[in-house]
Amino acid sequence: MLGQVITILWKDIQTELRTKEVITSVLVFALLVLVIFVFAFGIGESPVNEVTPGILWAALTFGGILGGNRIFAVEKENSRLEGLMLCPVDRAVIYWGKLAGNFVFMLFVAAVVTPVFLALFNLPLFLPALPPVILLAVAGFAAAGTLFAAVAINTRARDIMLPLLFLPVAVPVIVAAVEATGLVLAGRPWGEMLIWLQIMAAFDIIYLVASTLVFEFVIEE
Amino acid sequence: MAKSAPAPPDAAIEARGLTKVFGDRYALRGVDLSVGRGEHLVIFGPNGAGKTTLVKILATLVKPSSGDVWLDGSNLRARPELVRRKLSLVSHQTFLYDNLTVYENLRFYGRMYGIPDLERNIREVAARVQLETRLHQRAGTLSHGLQRRAAIARAVLHDPPILFLDEPEAGLDPRATSVVREILGSVNTGERTVIITTHNLERGLELGDRVVILHRGQVVFQAPRREVDAAGFRRVYDRCTGAGR
Amino acid sequence: MRNGKSAVRDSFLWGLGLLLMLAALYMVFAYVPTEKNTGIVQRIFYFHVPLAWVSFLAFFITFIFSILYLGKRAVKWDALAHASAEVGVIFTTLVLITGPIWAKPVWGIWWTWDARLTTSLVLWLIYLAYLLVRGLTAEPERGARFSAVIGIVGFIDVPIVFLTVNLWRTQHPTTIVFEGGLTAPMLATLLVCVTAFTVLYALLTWQSARLKTLEAEFRRLTMMQTEKEE
DSSP: OOOHHHHHHHHHHHHHHHHOHHHHHHHEEEEHHHHHHHHTTTTTTOOOOOTTHHHHHHHHHHHHHHHHHHHHHHHGGGGHHHHHHSSOHHHHHHHHHHHHHHHHHHHHHHHHHHHHHHHHHTTSSSSTTTTHHHHHHHHHHHHHHHHHHHHTTSTTTTHHHHHHHHHHHHHHHHHHHHHHHHHHHHHHOOHHHHHHHHHHHHHHHHHHHHHHHHHHHHHHO | OOOOOOOOEEEEEEEEEEEETTTTEEEEEHOOOOOTTTEEEEEEOOSSSSSSHHHHHHTSSSSSSSEEETTEHHHHHHHHHHTTEEEEESSSSSSOOOTTTTHHHHHHHHTTTTOSSSHHHHHHHHTTOOOOGTTSSBBBSSOHHHHHHHHHHHHHHOOOOOEESSSSSTTOOOHHHHHHHHHHHHHHOOOEEEEESSOOOOOOOOOOOOEEEEETTTEEEEEGGGSSOOOHHHHHHHHHSSOOO | OOOOOHHHHHHHHHHHHHHHHHHHHHHHHHIOOOOOOTBBGGGGHHHHHHHHHHHHHHHHHHHHHHHHHHHHOHOOOOOHHHHHHHHHHHHHHHHHHHHHHHHHHSSOOOOOHHHHHHHHHHHHHHHHHHHHHHHHHHOOOOOOHHHHHHHHHHHHHHHHHHHHHHHHHHOOSSSSOOOOOOHHHHHHHHHHHHHHHHHHHHHHHHHHHHHHHHHHHHHHHHHHHHHHHH
């Protein structure tokens, strides 16, 4: 089963590397969000304050949604999802395969956008406390986002449906990520961040389990 | 859910009372079907008769609204994932990834099916569909006919005992059609149970051991090939599906 | 099948509901004394809190029946989940309206990101997604399945949202605090209101679900009849 999850993951990485369309557009979009929010809040030269971590997470959230729409859209062409459904695997394997792809993809976007963000605000680039925050938050985005993407692609308003489903549910992750990032940027000790990490970890586990259980009901016809 | 009686052991496929509703429409209304091992069954029917829906239900892609299906003795309500190893489907959608090469596509599906000695099996199956020279070409750049052949390669890679062909010659130009015919002829030998749906009456009669006509979601005619008068079959077909209904 | 017994039972329940509502209204407007700190407007609290409680209950019921529907696929489970969600949306909308109506005269602000109000807002958005998914899916059976999934995974988020926002508020406290002490008459009034609204919810949901089940049955019979005629 793990082998098949990796097979799907690798197939998605390969296909994306061939065209690089989605990764480029999502990266550009996320960077645009960063810039626009700076203008929108008029904080060009201001020191880091409470709003700053929110800007990073706005960029990653909206970028994530843009990328999320593609997860299953690519499987609609040539009825590839049917091809996957014909394979002798549990439906949940398809969920985990696509989830892994989504997770890796968003991690990559975060890896590019975060240093840019830090540089824009003249923050130190080496912040060892930040990666765990990003990892846990992106895992939560991927867990819920992959499930909702599978639902959204089968509705009439497929592009708008994903953010409608995802954003309200993702509120705890966004709040926790922003709070934790704020603490990191302010140089606070690890202990203060712990509760936020725990919230994200709890969300991740709950949504991974729940999505694994209900996914088959979403893709069956 | 009621427990159903087990199917007769020698049927490769057994379907009883299959019904499928899409929204306000019945796609299938109580279809009963029995296909023996190694049998080649041809399903005829006009557009909208329910041929594709029937094939998709038998291939475990779609769940019926009611009714039961047994494939190789296993009821599909139980663990369909296990049964999937024994079947495959070729439809007019290729299930291929355009940006990957034919080889990479086959390797992907090969790994999903857990095929051992994958490299050799890919080369073998590529040879059978006469695509050895195109193995490292991106699937999206192939012509329709070549893509159809690649889809057939994908379908027989794991050597399934049951093969579904949903209008396998549709949308191909004459030359591509003749190549695909040749390939299907060589592929569908031996013990493989094959179910083919088609519009083409003459061609379909050549292919099958038994023929079925589906109309408006019901089986309206069923007979072994040898009992069917090829010349008069068109009249039979028109009568079963045409005027007066 | 409507028979005499069920019609009598229905009338009794509606009568009970009406009675409870009248009792609640009496208690809210006549019985309970005006709260000294916040004045007349405070009476809206007796609507706001029960509405919030019932909207949460409604989503919980949707959660339960969504699970049942995915398991058993009987139309009646889906009808109940759907009806409960619809009533829940209405009640949640009222929560979001009564909150500001109460807050503005008392504290001078329309909105505060207090944990309960924020959770109601998120709940409202998830409910709307539940209804939208159903409406925007081409095939009704699939739409029912999708909303069942939303009903399940949406609900499990609600406690997480509440805890997270609560924690967030303790990090960023404001001077607004909703809770005061509750005197005995206030508590009694509140309990009557909660009961009245719960009964109202149950009646609305039950009737709506029954209507939906009948509609589905009607569609099925019509479809069969059309098939026969062709």
